[in-house]
Amino acid sequence: MHPLRLFVLPCALLAAGTAHAQFMDMLKNAVTNAAQNAVTSAASHATTKAVNGAIDGTVDSVKNPPKERPQPAPAARVAATSPAVAPAAGVAPAAAGTYYCPDDEGQPLPPLGERPPLYQPAVLWPDTPKCTPRSFSDYTFTEADAQVKAFNKAGSPLCPECVSGRASDALPAFHLGGRSAQYDLSGGLLALKEGGQVAWQGHRLAGRIELVGEQPIGTFPCKQFRWTLTNKERDIVAERPGLYCKFSWRGDQPAWHRVI
Incomplete structure (x- = not known):
């Protein structure tokens, strides 16, 4: 084989390997960039959707305010939060007509009963x-x-x-x-x-x-x-x-x- 051909062939092979390596690097970079762009695009889309959803929800809440949950009546709230108070042991509740009139001392007077028929006026x-x-x-x-x-x-x-x-x-x-x-x-x-x-x-x-x-x-x-x-x-x-x-x-x- 001619010496020049022998020299050119290794150079061509070397150049081909270098080009292949460069092509692989370019392909790798392209894939990496595409992945990054996809992630960035997805994140941007999600953010945009969330913001738009929040805006839509706010506008909807202004147009159609949510109904307030009915509150229990005051008595019901007190009954639900306050424990029942029982009378003290041995103390009977006061009954009408059983307490003494104020401002006076002495023994209770005997009951009068009904007015006598002959009492006038x-x-x-x-x-x-x-x-x-x-x-x-x-x-x-x-x-x-x-x-x-x-x-x-x-x-x-x-x-x-x-x-x-x-x-x-x-x-x-x-x-x-x-x-x-x-x-x-x-x-x-x-x-x-x-x-x-x-x-x-x-x-x-x-x-x-x-x-x-x-x-x-x-x-x-x-x-x-x-x-x-x-x-x-x-x-x-x-x-x-x-x-x-x-x-x-x-x-x-x-x-x-x-x-x-």
Whole structure:
């Protein structure tokens, strides 16, 4: 073989090997770059999709806000979170009508029971007690008190010549010697016999108080009265009951007291 051919052939082989190596490197780089681009593209696509999904979700939540979950009623929440409180051992719950009336001391009074059929007027029988009375002052007379207010209002007609502009014809003490006469009035009423009266003339109306009965309330002696106001024609303008009873007030000796 010609020496030059022998020289060229190895060079050609060497060049071919080098080119092959370069081609393999280029192929490897191309594959690597393609893989990296695929990963980058996938990540970018996922990020874009997530962002778009978040935006779409926000817009949808604004257009169609989610319905609020109904909350339990306050009582239900308290019942669910607060343990039941049981009464202390040996302590019975309070019952209506079993506690003592405030502000008084002493032993409980015996029950009054029903009003006796012959007791009159009926409005002067005490209300059903809301507590256990320990003094006569614990009794209440709701209807009788209401009648007293109406009587006093009717006994205060317009009176231009009066100091206050209204007459005080419902108050006998103003026409029987002034306010200090109230004590004398009480003495005079208590001294009356059944059917007896105390009368006065007011600025516009005339008044009288009549003893209509002496009937006890429970163990307490009492006297029942009827107050009446009449006009100039002697027509009855207003009436109300009155009551005096004998009982002990805050530990004092029993005495007569104006109740109504």
